[in-house]
Amino acid sequence: MRPLPPNATIAVIGAGIVGTSVAFALMERGYRVTLFDRAEPGRTGPSFGNAGHVVGSGIFPLAEPGIGLTGLRMLMDPEGPLKIPASYLGKVTPWLWRFWRSSYGEAYERGIRALIGMNRGAVDDAEALWTRAGIGHMLRRAPALYLYESEASWMSVRSHWKRRIDEGFASHFVGEAAIRDLEPNLAPVFARGVISDDWGIVTDPFEVVTGLFRAGQQRGIAFREAAVTALVPEGEGVAVIIDGEHQSFDAALVAAGVWSRPLAAALDEKLPVEAECGYNITFPGRSGLINRPLVFGDRGVVATPLSPGLRVGGWTELGGTELPPNPARWRKMAEISSAVLPELTGADGAQWMGHRPSMPDSVPVISRSGRHPAVFYAVGHGHYGLSQSAKTAKMIAELVAEATDERYSAYSIGRFAD
Ligand SMILES: Cc1cc2nc3c(=O)[nH]c(=O)nc-3n(C[C@H](O)[C@H](O)[C@H](O)COP(=O)(O)OP(=O)(O)OC[C@H]3O[C@@H](n4cnc5c(N)ncnc54)[C@H](O)[C@@H]3O)c2cc1C
Structure with a gap:
């Protein structure tokens, strides 16, 4: 070439x-x-409307060992973070087949290595490019707090944290009391937390x-x-x-x-490339409720203090680009928002849905x-x-x-x- x-x-x-x-x-x-x-x-x-996280330590492909069963369980759960409309199942099957084939053995390991290659130093890379473009002030280094509600959910992700630490991504474990000190507005339902240092947030992705x-x-x-x-x-x-x-x-x-x-x-x-829809709600004037980016490990949802407001969102819906947004998802997202941050109960927010361009691996x-x-x-x-x-x-x-x-x-x- x-x-x-x-x-x-x-x-x-x-x-x-x-x-x-x-x-x-x-x-x-x-x-x-x-x-x-x-x-x-x-x-x-x-x-336009993503969560605004710049994630250095995001090193795991979505398809991981056991995803067949986990995915099925999520699909059966009406409140689960994964949805595929029955009408789209046929169209998305070839992608799901590749997705499953990426979830184990050498293919899975290859995915992790490729993501480490992409994401390590993400905050430094963004800072360097954006500073040259004169917008460096739109990025803030902000370690994220991952949250787990039960011992069982913590046990299910322990090996991920071990791998991150082995790969050199600084991670600090915190317990219930420390979580309350760090984020006093959270509902007192979180048993375990991990602070991941390789992280930043933006003022507003748009x-x-x-x-x-x-x-x-x-x-x-x-x-x-x-x-x-x-x-x-x-x-x-x-x-x-x-x-x-x-x-x-x-x-x-x-x-x-x-x-x-x-x-x-x-x-x-x-x-x-397949459309993986995500939903969020942005609550204007509520960013002060949290002090840092949060990842709710059991809910498939994250929260970010952005300049347009506190944004809570996530999830995955494989329905193509033509599927209209499902209002039930926003209702559920509002319920989750008030369950984890009680002060959001009844708060109005701007609803948004976007199509992540997702590869099967x-x-x-x-x-x-x-x-x-x-x-x-x-x-x-x-x-x-x-x-x-x-x-x-x-x-x-x-x-x-x-x-x-x-x-x-x-x-x-x-x-x-x-
Ligand atoms: C709910 C949600 C939360 C997310 N949170 C995060 C996060 O916190 N951190 C993170 O890193 N990522 C996050 N993402 C993912 C991130 O938003 C996407 O990966 C990213 O925006 C993809 O950018 P892109 O430029 O590839 O695509 P797009 O943003 O889709 O841009 C493609 C552009 O191409 C244009 N276009 C399309 N077809 C044509 C055509 N034929 N001719 C001319 N123009 C065309 C479109 O108009 C569009 O402007 C999130 C996504 C969602 C949905």
């Missing part, structure tokens, strides 16, 4: 947190970048995308608001197709979140296309797109400018070619 010379033109499709970050890093390398989005940058995808986008524009990145319908190889370069009109570039990057799949399919490339595709050397992908960051965005930007800039394909083979799209 040949490195792309500086001054070459690059189209970046998708202006969520991943596309805006990569566009900025490519611009810094001297490329002439045009960013395309069908809507206002950061407005329509999960980059503000971060907007900040990166504006910083890029000021330094010469062009923006076009349009839905890209296809990428077509054109000699050594690539054409971006919009409503039949075509615009030529030396290279293109697909960073359109879960909507990347049809763009890859048009290039005859397998990209099994929980590892993003950060890769050159296997079909055409001038096409690249930065897709499938699942639960960690905000956390991994700065590292992704660095990796794509290296792939394009230095052709470091071998170094990043763990993230290659080629792993789905079978």
Whole structure:
């Protein structure tokens, strides 16, 4: 593979947190970048309303040993954090099959190693990129507090914490009394806690995308608001197709979140990215109720003190991108919010649902296309797109400018070619 010379033109499709970050890093390398989005940058995808955590210690794939049984139990539980509408089961089965195959043995271990490679140093990477973009103040280093309600739930995750510690992620165990001192507004239901140091939070995820986008524009990145319908190889370069009109570039990057799949399919490339819906509620003026990011281990839910308010959310619904939000999920989320933070009982909040772009092995595709050397992908960051965005930007800039394909083979799209 040949490195792309500086001054070459690059189209970046998708202006969520991943596309805006990569566009900025490519611009810094001297490329002439045009960013395309069908809507206002950061407005329509999960980059808008995520929980705002920058997670260094997130090293476990979603599919883990025993997921078949755990997943079934979650599906049967009407209050469980995993949902698949019956009508979507057929469509999502090939993805679930790959998901299950990633959950054990060497494949599972490979997933952990790839996630360690992505997430270690996430806060430092974000701080470095965002400081260069003039938005470093939007990040705060903030160790997270994981919470467990029973001895049984704690026992079920003990091996995870051991692995994190073995891998060098600082983790401190706390008991009931310490939890009350750290977070006096929590309901007194938490038996065990762990503080994970490798963590940060942002002021507001949408503000971060907007900040990166504006910083890029000021330094010469062009923006076009349009839905890209296809990428077509054109000699050594690539054409971006919009409503039949075509615009030529030396290279293109697909960073359109879960909507990347049809763009890859048009290039005859397998990209099994699936929409994993998450729900949250943001309670304005209530951020002061907690002192740090919280992870409720038994509920599949996190809480973050953000500038728009206290955000409580999470969960997984595999229903594709067309499924409308289910109001019952927000009702349940409001119930959980007041169960863990009684002062939220009866509080009004803004409801939001977003589509995480999730790969079956929980590892993003950060890769050159296997079909055409001038096409690249930065897709499938699942639960960690905000956390991994700065590292992704660095990796794509290296792939394009230095052709470091071998170094990043763990993230290659080629792993789905079978
Ligand atoms: C409830 C919830 C909580 C989360 N919490 C966290 C968290 O705390 N920390 C964390 O790290 N991650 C979190 N995530 C995950 C994170 O939000 C995502 O991984 C991340 O936002 C994905 O970013 P992206 O840029 O790849 O995709 P997107 O945000 O989906 O951006 C893709 C962009 O592409 C555009 N687009 C799509 N198709 C086209 C087209 N054909 N032409 C032009 N433009 C197109 C879209 O309009 C969109 O702007 C959370 C997600 C959810 C749902």
